[in-house]
Amino acid sequence: MSRFRMRCCRLLILGLLLAVTGCRQLPSQQWEELQSTRNELLKQETERYLPDKYRDFDNRFEQFRLRYSRQASTSSLFREVDELERTLEALQMEGRVLATEAIERRQKLQADQREQIQWIEESLASLREVTFSRSLREATSEAQLKVAQARAFWEQGNYLRVESLMAEAQAQNDSLLAEMERARLRYRDATVIRQWRAWHDETVAWSRRNQALALVVDKYNRKAMLFGSGKLIKEYPADLGWNRLKDKNRQGDGATPEGKYKVEAKKGAAQTRYFRALLLDYPSPSDWVTFRKGKQEGWIEAGAHIGGLIEVHGRGGQGRDWTEGCIALEDEDMAGLFQVAYVGMPVTIVGELVE
Amino acid sequence: MRKGTMLVLTLCILLLAVGCASKPVEQQTGAQKALEDARSAEADLYAAELYQVASESLKAAEAEIVTQDGNSAFSRDYEKAEELLAAAQTQAENARVSAATNKERVRAEAEVEQAEAEQALETAKTTLSKAPRGKGTKADLEALAGDLSAAESALSDARSAYANGSYRDALNGFRAVKEKCQGVCSEVEQAIQKKKI
Secondary structure (H helix, E strand, O other), X not given: OOHHHHHHHHHHHHHHHHHHHOOXXXXXXXXXXXXXXXXXXXXXXXXXXXXXXHHHHHHHHHHHHHHHHHHHHOOOOOOOHHHHHHHHHHHXXXXXXXXXXXXXXXXXXXXXXXXXXXXXXXXXXXXXXXXXXXXXXXXXXXXXXXXHHHHHHHHOXXXXXXXXXXXXXXXXXXXXXXXXXXXHHHHHOHHHXXXXXXXXXXXXXXXXXXXXXXXXXXXXXXXXXXXXXXXXXXXXXXXXXXOOOOOOXXXXXXXXXXXXXXXXXXXXXXXXXXXXXXXXXXXXXXHHHHHHHHHHHOOOOOOOOOOOOOEEEOOOOOOOOOEOXXXXXXXXXXXXXXXXXXXXXXXXXXXXXXX | OHHHHHHHHHHHHHHHHHHOOOOOHHHHHHHHHHHHHHXXXXXXXXXXXXXXXXXXXXXXXXXXXXXXXXXXXXXXOOHHHHHHHHHHHHHHHHHHHHHHXXXXXXXXXXXXXXXXXXXXXXXXXHHHHHOOOOHHHHHHHHHHHHHHHHHHHHHHHHHHHXXXXXXXXXXXXXXXXXXXXXXXXXXXXXXXXXXXX
């Protein structure tokens, strides 16, 4: 073989060797590892649980994939392998952290939601016991239905769906609690508290002066107190109007009125369905003033009536507020009270007696 | 002669290096389309695990292709990528079929629950209307009417979900309505009993 041919053969073999082995190998193993990490992210539903972070990672991944592909097409003599390796390492680190975050978020959601569902179920059950008005009850039930669906999705492992349902239920629950809180605001008003205390003290003083019986009803604490000659003789547990925290404004509002009243008539067993009854002289002149003012100012609707037939009667002891405004005692208590009560006996009704 | 032989040998080697391995572009497109079809069939919702497996296979295949792209022309081998692509396509098709089956099953369940929920609501309304009214029960019954209003509203939402093909939402919604209405019937019965006492 001539020298020239020998040289050509050598060059050819060398060239082939260079082409096969390549000076700069792509980091294919690290690339495969990054793929595994990305699959792990898919498995952990990272796209759903951490959508923004996953999107950022995925964009960088796709950019890297294009760059890797371009480098693969480049001659091995000119590849930027170091840069590829650095980027791979950074993406791998990021991917692993993201996968761990997704697992933790899912687990946290599962645990937090279990507690949240239970708490809100209890809260709504309590609210349901006290919300007798139709509109409030409807709102409570709407929230309960959402929570029931949320629980079903939680049991099915769809924690993201639970999240959206619970947000709605929570908002409704908060709104209902705020509504209940507004109804209780009067009970923190110093002027109103002083008024109630004054009514109580005046009634007790009257009982002392006149050596006579008088009844004071504390709505918040659901009790009626019988005073004789200014001394407390007996306390009776009482059931009140279903809207008991409010002061009565009109017929049908379910509130027990507040003020100083007197027994107008006594009704025996044959005259009432409620064992025995003491009819009160509601509405008083001041009730009429409030009622007319309410109509003038528009917070009592034009067609409303002031109501009446507020009594202290039996059939109580149910442990809940069910009357339309009357004060219901247990029959045994009512029997005792009826025996000693008299027409003209003061019956003072206050919101709450606070020391 | 020797010159000619060397030339032919060189040409053969070059051809071998450049010509043998070709990217499985068609298979890749096929697998991607199969996965898209599965997603359109809501396989990510109704056959989540199968969809996941298909997705992983496709990603693995794409990675393998890029890996092979990085090898020299002489040593490239797309066989593994082709196997992964074939697996991905099959898995995606299985996910699509499974999703359709599961979705139909949930739809059928939702249909049954809808009928039961509607019946429960009618029963609760009838029961409530026949309950005796009086001072002791009026507030209770009024409140229960509020419960049924809420149930009716939730039933309407569940019907909308069914009409939109969100059968899982519809199923859970109908069940919740049914339970609420059954609860109302129980409470009405209790209120009636109290009245009798």
